[in-house]
Amino acid sequence: MQTATTIQTPHLPQVHDARNPGMALDMDWVMRARANRSAIERRAASLPGRRSVKKDYQAAWLARAVSCIDLTTLAGDDTAGRVARLCAKARQPVRADILDALGLPDLTVGAVCVYHDMIAPAVGALEGSGIPVAAVSTGFPAGLSPFHLRVAEIEESVKAGAQEIDIVISRRKVLTGDWQGLYDEMKAFRAACGEAHVKAILATGELGTLQNVARASLVCMMAGADFIKTSTGKESVNATLPVSLVMIRAIREYHERTGYRVGYKPAGGISKAKDAAVYLSLIKEELGDRWLRPDLFRFGASSLLGDIERQLEHHVTGAYSASWRHAMG
Known part of the structure; x- marks a missing residue:
């Protein structure tokens, strides 16, 4: 097994496991992929009612969720100041007194995700934190710009310091x-990313x-995606439990066949x-504890x-507070 690349940020998958190198396109495997909608929807609908954690266990799960957040700003009016405030929140995502009470003073988010023009301010604001900067790319969100420009956009973002690239297919x-x-x-996008890891x-x-969804998931993993991701957040329908179940099971099958873990x-x-x-409970049940980490x-x-x-x-004090007490910046 490979141990680590030159990038040492522990949130990146290639630091812990051999990076998914991809494989030749296996059309037989792709075309055999099926999705039983009624069964998938029944399974997804049962999750919220069957899985509940309370008290210390709930706090532990929520702290884990914080560590897995890509804290994101993708607005047309983003400024360096807004990104700096977001990065300060990424460094200390929960108030210090709450973290101290939980025994988690060093908790941070998984990454900060921005447009290309905001990479430099984000890299500067996160210096020394170990938190990677992710950049959306390839004509995000529609992905309809000329192909050579989409590849060049990836290369420019990596050059600017992004350690993760979220591409759109x-x-x-x-x-x-x-x-x-x-x-x-997808293979060309992966090549343009170099050592930066790529979310499809x-x-x-x-x-x-x-x-x-099942077939696209498999094809992107075969082409070397480090992560597969549901949505840009700009579509009318974004992440759902049925879609997640389909993608997670594609990840599980890919790991069983190749030995490589995809996020x-x-x-x-x-x-x-x-x-x-x-x-988180869906991930635990379908993929296991190893996937419950930010890498x-x-x-x-x-x-x-x-x-x-x-x-x-509320867990620490017994009282709920107003949302303004927990501002993003």
Whole structure:
């Protein structure tokens, strides 16, 4: 097994495990992928009611959720000051008195995710923290810019200091069944990332069927994706439990066949602490404890952190506080 690359940030998967190198496109495997919607929806619907943790266990799960958050700002009016405030929150995601009471004074988030122009301010604000900067790329969120510009955008973001690149796939390749085209595209994006690890955003709300989600997940992993991610957060439908179940099972099958672990990132629409706990329980049941770490699991969120902080304060003090007491910056 490979141990580590030159990047030593512990939140990155290649530090702990051999990085997924990808494989030749196996069309037989891809076309055998199926998704039983009714069974998947029944399984997903049962999760919130069957899985509940309380007291110290709940606090522990919520603290783990904090460590797996990609704290994100992807707004047209982002400024260096806003990013600096977000990075300060990433360094200390929960008030110091609460962290001290929990015995977790060094808790941080998994990463900070920004547009390309905000990479430099984020890198500067996070220097020495061990928190990686993630950049959305390849014509995010639609992915419709010329291919050579999408590749160049990745290269520029890596050069600027991003250690993670969240790319968007061409949805039309999935919708038209152009699996070879999707594989070649993803392989080129992975190559452009170099040592930076790459999250493939499937934009599942725009792929039409759960079967397409399953097949796109496999193709992206075969092409070398380090993570597969549900959404940009800009679609009308973002992360859902049925979609997550399909993607997680594709990850499990890929690991069973190849021995390589690929990470998972649900993004968009996850804003409550109780939702985070449900996703963590799904990961634990389907993939096991190894995936419950920031090098293999992330939430794409920002408002989620505020609700988790309120729940942790309630655990420590016995009282709920107003949301303004837990501002992002």
